[in-house]
Amino acid sequence: MRNLQLNSHGELQHLLTIEGLSREMLIAILDAAAPFTEVAEREVKKLPLLRGKSVFNLFFEPSTRTRTTFEIAAKRLSADVINLNIDASSTSKGETLLDTVDNLAAMQADMFVVRHGSSGAPHLIAEHLLATGSDHIHVVNAGDGRHAHPTQGLLDMYTIRNYKKDFTGLTVAIVGDILHSRVARSQIHALTTLGVPEVRVIGPKTLLPTSVERLGVRVFHDMREGLRGVDVVMMLRLQNERMQGALLPSPQEFFKSYGLTLEKLALAKPDAIVMHPGPMNRGIEIDSAVADGPHAVILPQVTFGIAVRMAVMSMLAGG
Amino acid sequence: MKIHIKNGRVIDPAMGIDRIADVYVARGRIVAVDQAPQGFETNGSVDATGCIVCPGLVDLAVRLREPGYEYRATLESEMAAAAASGVTSLACPPDTDPPLDEPGLVEMLKHRARNPKFAHVYPVGALTLKLAGQRLTEMAELAEAGCIAFGQANTAIVDTQVLARAMQYAATFGFPVWLQAQDPFLAKHGVAHDGEVATRLGLAGIPVAAETIALATILQLARETGAQVHLTRISSAAGLEMIAAARRSGIFATCDVAIHHLHLCDHDIGNFSPHARLDPPLRSQSDREALRHGLADGTINALCSDHTPVDDDAKQMPFGEAEPGATGIELLLPLTLKWAVEMKLPLPQALARITCDPARILGIEAGSLAVGMPADICVFDPHASFRVTRESLKSQGKNTPFLGMELQGKVRCTLIDGHLAHDGSWA
Structure with missing residues (x-):
């Protein structure tokens, strides 16, 4: 069966997903x-x-x-x-x-x-x-x-390449609600395709999809451990509706475990960049000091x- | 009408017959196998050379879509499909609109189905009113109207007290209870097996635990109430193991599997194919392997089509919004044969799962070619192949994940109570 995204000459006909693109x-x-x-x-x-x-x-x-x-x-x-x-x-x-x-x-x-x-x-x-x-x-x-969300995945790759030049020596962490995130899925496919040797996902078990490691990522539940030595931190938006129900006890507790603060960011490489697809929930997934700080490349992403x-x-x- | 079926390979799993023989039919019954009875004068004969002559198929799940969903299928369209498929007895689930929860509806269905060319229809009555899981139906009345069992189709009884009482009440009268094991909370919003494929495609998952937890409840209540339980559409290896363990501990429960789960797994969703949107969901490859072996060794008692005609408008939707279900009655025999070939099973063993074994679950006089049995007979050519296309399907439902596949096994003729219901010998 022909790849739906490519025409008979192998050129891009549609952009539906990053998965499967060379x-x-x-x-x-x-x-x-x-x-x-x-x-x-x-x-x-x-x-x-x-x-x-x-x-x-x-x-x-x-x-x-x-x-x-x-x-x-x-x-x-x-x-x-x-x-x-x-x-x-x-x-x-x-x-x-x-x-x-x-x-x-x-x-x-x-x-x-x-x-x-x-x-x-x-x-x-x-x-x-x-x-x-x-x-x-x-x-x-x-x-x-x-x-x-393939164009988001691509613009994230553009951003990473802009700051890091080469993909093949990077460690990248994706943090937060992976389960519901189309952005995370596109990022994972793009990063693994471009040769990033270590892609990590960080989040509580309730927000990680089943068998996510089969997508080629390392799973961390402890954010501090997961951020150690990374070049790129990709934060995800936590949708308001996820904070109700049984996925998480409260936004405050989420922030405590998985919110990106300067203190946690200090575990990453000194020149690490911080990304976010927007719109941000300040004080829930990311602290303002990080969002507005020197590591953030959130506006260039846009x-x-x-x-x-x-x-x-x-x-x-x-x- | 006296009919002589000549020279076919007669396979009757119930009687342990597998040999070239002639079958003689008179007054709607089988009167002899091998030698004609004295003075037998035939009105018509069927040359079954090169074909297999077996009991008419018994399908445990065929949605006729009447009443309420006539835009999806009618009794006429689906009965033509049944006859062309060699199916002579079928059970229909109660998920019509309104559901089969009062005797009048069942009587009407039975009345509409009274046609010599139509398969015998065995309605499964609703266990609770409107299938809502709150109040019991008038089971004794419904049984008098023709219901052979009581169930909930694909809906669960959430309140376990209601479930326990429904099973107790059914057990009082010895009515079988048919239940699909799926915990509605764990399955909430889910549209696909909770595994790698759903993760990759971003589809909300239904974990295997939705099946095993519901099974644990049902099996425990079966032990408590003594109800005769039939578990419909088992989908997982873990579920199957629980049923086997329950039987070893003395709980009486039978179960079936659908043709789709026997041949497909979650990978067949491919690029979000809505035809693979099924309930229960297609599970992993290892689950499928367990189901294929479980059906072979008899842990699973019967194979059914889980026939669910869905109109195009309800199917041509994004995967998660598409209506679950697939048309299947016309693929029951070919997919049984395919399974038998792939598993290297003797044909009689395979055919038992769609003839005498489901007949036993229904408790009906069918599924055997023994002298004196109703002359429900299927004559098919096991080597004739065909391509599954929208045009080749007689069912009004064209929704099947097997579209485009080349399958073997074509029904040449179908007899129902000795009447020729389908004659495709020249097709």
Whole structure:
């Protein structure tokens, strides 16, 4: 069976997940992103690469940051951008996900940027486009359920490469709610594919998925032990709803065990960088002193995110 | 109607028969095997050369979708599928809409199913009203209307006191209780086996403990109440081991497995294929191996199709939102044969799991070619192959993870009470 993400020439057709993409492909995306970071510093921040193309942002789950960065990226490439925030109400009107897709395909869309609460929704769309002969439309996964958030994973890799140059000697720790995190899954696949020799995940047993070590990571429950000697600390957002129920006793207790403080960060390498996909919960997963401190590269992540998304979109639809 | 089935390889696991022989049918019953009875004049004959003649198949789980889900399937569509599959007796779970919780509904179903070309229908009545797990149904009345057992389909009785009383009450009258072992709390929001695949795909998991914990409860209550328990759709090696241990300690419980769990595992979810969204979930490779061996050695008593036609709209959804279940009745025989070939099992042993063994669980007069038995007969060509496609399926449900597969075993003709219900000899 052909990889759904690649066309018959082995080129990127959709970006659905980092899993299964080659190291060369990931490097090519990171390389392509580099020139776009300079565009942002120009007076005129536009390139004509997607001129005349229609990019539909299909957001079935609320998001401000990701949607905005995709919108900026598409606009800087001169695409026409249409934002559709589709909440549960339109599903209750009876239109299915694939009905929506068919309708937008009929409007001569060139690209769908999809955010959906269910794992696998972008795969379903890509398979449907293939089955209905509309696979000239590209699908970019902007986050599906707990499954994947590939552009986030890529922008994180861009950030790491920017500060650390080489992946092959690094120790990287991912901290927090791995279980529910699509970001963590994409990070793990990207890091292991790019040759990072040691990827660690740190969290309580309630927030680590079953058999997570099979993804090629070392599991730590003690944050201090897990942070020892790392080059990169990747914090994850703890969603508010996880703090209710039986996963955790309280945000305070989570912070005590798994919040990143200066004291815990001191166990990492002196030049370690601290990343966070945002939005941050200060005082829950990360202390303000760290978030605003010299090790944090959280705002550069956002800037690089636009360049990486421009690179992905231009590789897919830039001709 | 007198029918002479000639020259086939007659396999009757119940009688230990496996030889080339002729079978004679008259007045809806089997009147002789090998030699024609004196004065037998045939009205019609079936040439079964190169084919296997076995008892009509008995399927322990076929959703006919009536009443309530006629947009998914109708009695007509699914009975045509049954006849074409060699299935002559089937049990249908109570998860219709409304559920089979009052005698009128059961009578209506039995009435609608009264057609000489239709398989015998054995409804499993709801154990609790609306399957809600709170109040008992009128089991004695339902039994009079035709229910052969009582169950909850895929829903659990959360309140263990209600479960205990339901089992006690059923045991009072000797009614079998059919239960699916899945703890609703541990399975909450889960859509796939809690393992590496679910972790990789970001799907909420259902741990094996959801099955074993529910099994522990049910088996203990079976011991306490003396209820005759049948456990439906076992999915894990650990669950199977518990059932075997319970039997060794004297608890009476039978169990079945579905064709999907016998042949597939969580890896078959692939790229979020909604066809692999099943309840219980497809488990790990080692679980599947245990189920395949458990069915062979008889720890699992029967194999069923767990036939669940689902309309395309409810299936073409992201994996977790898709309706669970797969159409399966037409694959019961081919997938039994595939299992037998792969496990190097003698055919009579394999066919027992879809004929006499499930008939025993149902307590019905079926599943054997003994003289005097109803003439429910399946004649099939074990080597004829076909590709599973939407078009090749007679069931209204086209949802199966086996789409595109090449399988062996085609039914040539099906007799129900001596009537030719399906004649595919020229197909």
